[in-house]
Amino acid sequence: MDKTYRAFCIFATAVFALNVVYSIPTKLIQGRLVEDWLHSVLHLLSAMFAAYAVWSTSRNVSARTYTW
Numbered sequence: 376m377d378k379t380y381r382a383f384c385i386f387a388t389a390v391f392a393l394n395v396v397y398s399i400p401t402k403l404i405q406g407r408l409v410e411d412w413l414h415s416v417l418h419l420l421s422a423m424f425a426a427y428a429v430w431s432t433s434r435n436v437s438a439r440t441y442t443w
Contacts, residue, residue: 380438387441391422407436 397419402408402415428437 377435384425387425
């Protein structure tokens with residue numbers, strides 16, 4: 376079961392990181408980043424926490440916490 380938590384965190388890291396990479400330039404071009412920057416920051420923090428949860432400990436406590 377621990378592998379499932381880690382796999383989910385890897386998937387979440389990729390999804391949130393790709394979302395940030397795509398949405399920030401798009402919002403900059405459209406001029407919407409000023410009013411929606413906090414949402415992009417939340418996606419970036421979610422990606423960072425998911426990455427931390429995958430590679431932080433061997434007991435997978437962080438991965439379980441992130442998944443819950």
